[in-house]
Amino acid sequence: MxxxxxxxxxxxxxxxxxxxxxxxxxxxxxxxxxxxxxxxxxxxxxxxxxxxxxxxxxxxxxxxxxxxxxxxxxxxxxxxxxxxxxxxxxxxxxxxxxxxxxxxxxxxxxxxxxxxxxxxxxxxxxxxxxxxxxxxxxxxxxxxxxxxxxxxxxxxxxxxxxxxxxxxxxxxxxxxxxxxxxxxxxxxxxxxxxxxxxxxxxxxxxxxxxxxxxxxxxxxxxxxxHKAIEESPSDIQIWYKLAKNVYEMKDYSFALDICNHLLDLNPGNKKGIQLRNLIKKQNPPEVDFIKVILKRRDEYVKTKHK
Ligand SMILES: [Zn+2]
Known part of the structure; x- marks a missing residue:
């Protein structure tokens, strides 16, 4: 305090x-x-x-x-x-x-x-x-x-x-x-x-x-x-930019989560692999929010179009 x-x-x-x-x-x-x-x-x-x-x-x-x-x-x-x-x-x-x-x-x-x-x-x-x-x-x-x-x-x-x-x-x-x-x-x-x-x-x-x-x-x-989750969820470039942005904001757990998602979408992505190595040097605890957010987003879109 x-x-x-x-x-x-x-x-x-x-x-x-x-x-x-x-x-x-x-x-x-x-x-x-x-x-x-x-x-x-x-x-x-x-x-x-x-x-x-x-x-x-x-x-x-x-x-x-x-x-x-x-x-x-x-x-x-x-x-x-x-x-x-x-x-x-x-x-x-x-x-x-x-x-x-x-x-x-x-x-x-x-x-x-x-x-x-x-x-x-x-x-x-x-x-x-x-x-x-x-x-x-x-x-x-x-x-x-x-x-x-x-x-x-x-x-x-x-x-x-x-x-x-x-x-x-x-x-x-x-x-x-x-x-x-x-x-x-x-x-x-x-x-x-x-x-x-x-x-x-x-x-x-x-x-x-x-x-x-x-x-x-x-x-x-x-x-x-917003672009990554709502507009273009399959755009690798956006996910990379987002991971880099969050890394620069020093939120390493979340940056790792985003980077992991990017590499799930595109396992061989060189820039993504480099960035993940950089983030891991900070030893962040692993979180799994992106999957939860994307799942909730999908459910929301489905009910909206019913
Ligand atoms: Zn809040």
Whole structure:
């Protein structure tokens, strides 16, 4: 846990889960107590709060960037601790937030995890201002990764701080994403020129030049990802470019997964073999997401055309 600036804290994703979100805590220094932005999947960070003299029972507000389980899975536990806590979710993500999550999906991505749904308290909308003590937080609807994806913007001590959720997440249609919306939303976030970009898994990225570079890299990744999964899944060149892009973003497990898929399609591919050797030097743990994603994509296309 680190204090990003006065009264704003970052807690890194838990290593217990394959996926877990970054969490951010704002101490409003008022009767509103603490705000948490995405509580993640597990509540195993309360000792860290205590070490920083923060009382977890004073988490009165929980702002959700988007309704994906790795970001909101711990909500029901927050509710158990504080019955008065308010959950803020964009209208377009309310259904996903309040329903029991897709069992098949959670089996693959969150093995062993059990969730019990909670109700949304405040449905947020684009440009809404939320007030907590002297603090004003602006909600920015940024669909693309999910229909109701929302970034929260605040200015504190002259810093422009953006809690942006999953900039680096996918924008695939079968998982509720939309690539055109995503591109528009990312441009909107670049225009804000945040000094500190609090990303949904990567943690805080600063200064502004780095934040902008990160967003642009994610746009490039998603363009390739969309082409590989949705537009031209048999195009070897696209899969190679995607593997290289993900390797350069230092996500070695995922790069290996993509490279393995490329070599399944085209076992003798020299550039692919070279790249896989390079990736393996980083000793990444093996994951198998591409197959799951492609399978779900196929099922989605089939039901869509029925
Ligand atoms: Zn997500």
């Amino acid at each position: 680190i204090e990003i600036i006065n009264n704003i804290y970052y807690i890194e994703p838990s290593k217990e889960a394959i996926f877990d979100s970054a969490k951010y805590i704002i101490d409003t220094m008022s009767d509103d107590g603490l705000i948490i932005i995405d509580p993640g999947l597990y509540l195993n960070y309360f000792t860290k709060l205590r070490e920083n003299s923060l009382d977890s029972k004073k988490i009165n507000h929980c702002l959700i960037t988007h309704a994906h389980l790795d970001h909101y899975g711990a909500c029901y536990k927050l509710l158990e601790m504080n019955n008065d806590i308010k959950f803020y979710v964009h209208n377009a993500d309310v259904n996903n937030f309040e329903e029991i999550v897709d069992e098949e999906l959670s089996k693959n991505f969150y093995p062993g995890y059990k969730y019990s749904p909670v109700k949304v308290s405040v449905k947020v909308y684009d440009n809404q201002l939320l007030k907590f003590g002297d603090l004003e937080i602006k909600c920015l609807h940024t669909p693309g990764h999910s229909p109701g994806a929302t970034a929260y913007y605040v200015e504190i001590e002259g810093y422009r701080i953006l809690f942006a959720g999953d900039i680096g997440g996918s924008a695939l249609e079968h998982s509720g994403g939309n690539i055109d919306d995503y591109n528009k939303s990312m441009c909107k976030l670049i225009e804000i020129e945040p000094d500190i970009l609090c990303e949904g898994h990567e943690g805080p990225i600063r200064p502004n030049e780095k934040a902008e570079e990160f967003i642009r890299n994610c746009i490039e990744f998603n363009d390739l990802f």
